[in-house]
Amino acid sequence: MGKKHAEERKPSRAKTPTFLLELPLVADAGQAARLGGHLEVGRQFYNAVLSAGQRRLRRMRADPAWQAARAIPRTQRQERRAVFSALRERYGFSEYAFHELAKGLRVSWLAEHLDAVLAQTLASRAYRALNRVCLGKARRVRFKSRGRGLSSIENKRKDTGMRFVLEPRAEGRPQGCLLWHDEKLRALIDWDDPVVAHGLAHEVKYARLVRRRASSPRAQGADSEGERYFVQLALAGTPLQKPKHAVGSQTIGLDLGPSSIAIVPREAEARLEPLCAELRPDARAIRRLQRKMERQRRAANPEHYDEKGRAKKRGKGAPRWKQSRGYQATRRRKATRERRLAAHRKSLHGRLVHQIVAVGHTIVTEKISYKGWQKRYGRSVGLRAPGMLIDQLKRTVASTGGTLHEVPTRSTKLSQYCHGCGQTVNKPLWQRWHQCACGIGSVQRDLYSAFLAAYLDPADPIPSCARYVVPWEGAEARLRAAHERATQRAKEGQVMPRSMGIPRAGARLPKSRGEATQELLFLSRRGKVEAWKHRSEPPELELGESSGKVSTPPPF
Numbered sequence: 001m002g003k004k005h006a007e008e009r010k011p012s013r014a015k016t017p018t019f020l021l022e023l024p025l026v027a028d029a030g031q032a033a034r035l036g037g038h039l040e041v042g043r044q045f046y047n048a049v050l051s052a053g054q055r056r057l058r059r060m061r062a063d064p065a066w067q068a069a070r071a072i073p074r075t076q077r078q079e080r081r082a083v084f085s086a087l088r089e090r091y092g093f094s095e096y097a098f099h100e101l102a103k104g105l106r107v108s109w110l111a112e113h114l115d116a117v118l119a120q121t122l123a124s125r126a127y128r129a130l131n132r133v134c135l136g137k138a139r140r141v142r143f144k145s146r147g148r149g150l151s152s153i154e155n156k157r158k159d160t161g162m163r164f165v166l167e168p169r170a171e172g173r174p175q176g177c178l179l180w181h182d183e184k185l186r187a188l189i190d191w192d193d194p195v196v197a198h199g200l201a202h203e204v205k206y207a208r209l210v211r212r213r214a215s216s217p218r219a220q221g222a223d224s225e226g227e228r229y230f231v232q233l234a235l236a237g238t239p240l241q242k243p244k245h246a247v248g249s250q251t252i253g254l255d256l257g258p259s260s261i262a263i264v265p266r267e268a269e270a271r272l273e274p275l276c277a278e279l280r281p282d283a284r285a286i287r288r289l290q291r292k293m294e295r296q297r298r299a300a301n302p303e304h305y306d307e308k309g310r311a312k313k314r315g316k317g318a319p320r321w322k323q324s325r326g327y328q329a330t331r332r333r334k335a336t337r338e339r340r341l342a343a344h345r346k347s348l349h350g351r352l353v354h355q356i357v358a359v360g361h362t363i364v365t366e367k368i369s370y371k372g373w374q375k376r377y378g379r380s381v382g383l384r385a386p387g388m389l390i391d392q393l394k395r396t397v398a399s400t401g402g403t404l405h406e407v408p409t410r411s412t413k414l415s416q417y418c419h420g421c422g423q424t425v426n427k428p429l430w431q432r433w434h435q436c437a438c439g440i441g442s443v444q445r446d447l448y449s450a451f452l453a454a455y456l457d458p459a460d461p462i463p464s465c466a467r468y469v470v471p472w473e474g475a476e477a478r479l480r481a482a483h484e485r486a487t488q489r490a491k492e493g494q495v496m497p498r499s500m501g502i503p504r505a506g507a508r509l510p511k512s513r514g515e516a517t518q519e520l521l522f523l524s525r526r527g528k529v530e531a532w533k534h535r536s537e538p539p540e541l542e543l544g545e546s547s548g549k550v551s552t553p554p555p556f
C-alpha cells in the first residue's frame, strides 16, 4: 500500500545536505525601487496569510475538542496525535492548507509582483510562525510593519521565478546574476575567495533575496534608502572545510557561569576566564545608542508622555508615534552595531571552542537551564550567550568524534558538594570560595566544580568521595595556579566578573573625577548611596566594591 502511495506523490525531494553562500548584489536606483515594490507586496501578502491563519488557529483552539485533546495524557501518543491532526485538518491549519489559502489570496495585481512559488514559501513561513504559537514555543506572531518591511523572500526551485544564473563571458570568469521578473541583478563575486569558489562549484537548489539596512544611505553599495541587497544561494553539498584543527584526548570538566567559565582538564593546565570580555565596549556603545533613540523618541512625540515624563497608556485610536530622521539614522547605526556584535561574539565563541577542543574532546558539564539564567542575569546572558557557546561546543566536539556530557544539576549538585566529607552545603551566590571544615580548600568555587565535573562518570553522574582522593592531590595546585593567573590579569587591568572572586583591581581608584561621579550616580540609582555615605573608610578606596558583596580570598 505504501508503495502505491509513494509513486503517486511527486518524487519527494531527498534530504541532501545544504549550505549557504551569500553574495552582494548591485542594484541601480530603478532596480532598487522595483525590488522594494515587490518586497512591499510580499510583505502585505505575508501579513494577509498570517492574519487569516491566525483566525484559523483561534477558531481551532476555541473548539471544545481542542481542550479535550489537550487532556489526553502524553503517554497515549498515538491517540493524542490522531485527535490533534484531525482538528488541524478540520480547521485548515497545516502547511498544505496554507498553500491553498495562499492560492486564494494571490489574485489580480498581487500576482504580477509575486510568483506562485514565492507566494507559497511566504505561506509556509506564516504557517511555521503560527505553528510555533500553536505548539507553545512562541507567545505570538509578528506582523511585518511597513517601516521595517519584509527583509527576505525566497524561491524553492531553481528553474522558474527568482533564480541565480552564472553566465560565461568571452574573457575572464563567469558573471553571476539574480533574475527576477524582468530584473537582472549583478552579483559581486570574488573568485579568489576559496569559500566563494567552492560554493559556486556546487549545484544551486534555490535562491533567496535578502535586503539589509545599511548603517547609512552613503554606505558602500547602498541605494538611496540605505538598503543593500544580497543573494543567498542554497547549495547542494557541504561547505568548504577549513584545515582541521588539532584535537586533544583529555577529559575536561567545565563550569559555565553567566559571565565566566572554568575549564579543568584531568591533566593539563586549568583556566578561569571571563566569558567574551571583549564584547563589553560593543555592548556599551549599543546601550548609548539605545538611550539616544529614547531621547529622540521623546523629543519627537511629546504628546505620548504625561507631565511627569511617563509614557501614556495607549488605547485604540491613539496618535501614531513619529520617527524623526535622526531617530531613523540612530536606529540604523544601532542595527549595524548589533550585527557587528553578533559576529564578534561568534568569533570569540569559535576561538574558545577550538582552544577547549585542542585539549580534549570528552567534556563533562552540568546541564544548565538557560531560561532560568535569562531571567536572573538577562543582560549578561543576552550579551555572552553561554547557551550558544555550549551548542557550538557540542557540535564541534561531535564532529571530532568526542562527546559533550551534560549531567543533571539536580543529582550532581557540584556547586554544593565537598569531596572531602561528601556533604552538600548550599553556598550563597556571593560566596566565591569552597572551604570546608574537613580541610578541603580554599579553592575558587567555579574551578572546584569544574574539577569535580572532570572526574565524574557521565554514565553515573553521582559524585563520590573515593573518586576524588587521588586526583585532588595533583589538581589542587593547578586550580590555585589558574586563579592566580586570573588575579594577575585583573591586576594588569583586565576587568573580571564579580563571580570569579577577584576584587576589582581596576575599580579601586577612579582614574578621573568624572568616573567617580558616574559611579556615584550608578549607586544612587540602586539606592545604595546611603550605605556608602555611612562608611568610615575613605570612599575612593571602596567604590568598586560597595555595590555588591565580594568575598575576598582567604589567605592560602
Ligand SMILES: [Zn+2]
Pocket: 418, 419, 420, 421, 422, 423, 436, 437, 438, 439, 440
Ligand atoms: Zn568537606
